[in-house]
Amino acid sequence: MKQSKLSVLLNKNVKLVLDGAMATELQSRGHSLDTKLWSFPMVHDHPNSVRDVHMDYMNVGSDIITACTYQSDLKPEDKQTEQMMFDAMKIIHLAKQQYCTNQSNGREVLIAASMSSFGANMDGAQEYDGRYVDEVDDETISSFHGRKIRYLLEKCGDYAPDILLFETIPSLKEAQIIQDVLSKLDLINKTKQPDVLISFSCKEEQGIVTTCYGDKIEECIAFANASQIVQGVGVNCSTPDHTLQALRIARPLTTKLLVSYPNNGDVYDGINKTWSHQNSVMSFGDVASSLFDAGADIVGGCCRTCPNDINQIYNTRNRFLNEKP
Numbered sequence: 001m002k003q004s005k006l007s008v009l010l011n012k013n014v015k016l017v018l019d020g021a022m023a024t025e026l027q028s029r030g031h032s033l034d035t036k037l038w039s040f041p042m043v044h045d046h047p048n049s050v051r052d053v054h055m056d057y058m059n060v061g062s063d064i065i066t067a068c069t070y071q072s073d074l075k076p077e078d079k080q081t082e083q084m085m086f087d088a089m090k091i092i093h094l095a096k097q098q099y100c101t102n103q104s105n106g107r108e109v110l111i112a113a114s115m116s117s118f119g120a121n122m123d124g125a126q127e128y129d130g131r132y133v134d135e136v137d138d139e140t141i142s143s144f145h146g147r148k149i150r151y152l153l154e155k156c157g158d159y160a161p162d163i164l165l166f167e168t169i170p171s172l173k174e175a176q177i178i179q180d181v182l183s184k185l186d187l188i189n190k191t192k193q194p195d196v197l198i199s200f201s202c203k204e205e206q207g208i209v210t211t212c213y214g215d216k217i218e219e220c221i222a223f224a225n226a227s228q229i230v231q232g233v234g235v236n237c238s239t240p241d242h243t244l245q246a247l248r249i250a251r252p253l254t255t256k257l258l259v260s261y262p263n264n265g266d267v268y269d270g271i272n273k274t275w276s277h278q279n280s281v282m283s284f285g286d287v288a289s290s291l292f293d294a295g296a297d298i299v300g301g302c303c304r305t306c307p308n309d310i311n312q313i314y315n316t317r318n319r320f321l322n323e324k325p
């Protein structure tokens, strides 16, 4: 069994900085992402823009950068999507190579593949709901994840990811399906074993934070604790407040890595595909400070965050380590 690349990097840095939103950055550079596949087609249409966003996130201090693969839905014999997934992984690896050769000053960077929930490819942003797990059969969800995982690990060669980052997963049931798919691949005994992180989308009702489907945070942590495959568990694309609440519940219950990358607090309308801005949001430096204090091992940003937010997280991480040796 090989040593986890995440553990090696964490031993050096103690806390890690994950990157921020890809789509938000592409939009702020003037690209329209008004397609069903969101930012994913950009790897074909505007590869240099995708590369530039990766470069920016490395330049502001990201230890982990995430490939532009979120909205990929790899159907059987779907050569076009295969090629786009390959392109996304190639772009991010070449960006890392360029950064490490010219700019990194010896800083190491890991590459994650963004792995959405099944619901992210359904109409109406169902990764923030999750009830589809009661309507879609397990085999369909399992096949969706299986095809993507196998393609990334078996067909991308040197461009394979260091980390499989399952993100915005709305239900414990889908996390269990993903874990079953990974178990069948027998990753533990493979030398090219990636690190696996599973991050849930969460909501709050009457003061209680659950996954968007309604699972208790405690149950998600028990699931991760029992897994031989999952190295880390966490929350993303939820508000900074909900993410922090979930993390405070989770930290005493697990020694697994805790990952947290909230959105900037703006609220998404999945039907109209629009965001409404919330003025009450703290700076990302303050958000990161609270999350590191609460025991997060990896902190980054999800939707509506930008390189400046990630730079604030990076500076907070460095201050945190200097103050708490």
Ligand SMILES: [Zn+2]
Binding pocket: 236, 237, 263, 302, 303
């Ligand atoms: Zn998000």
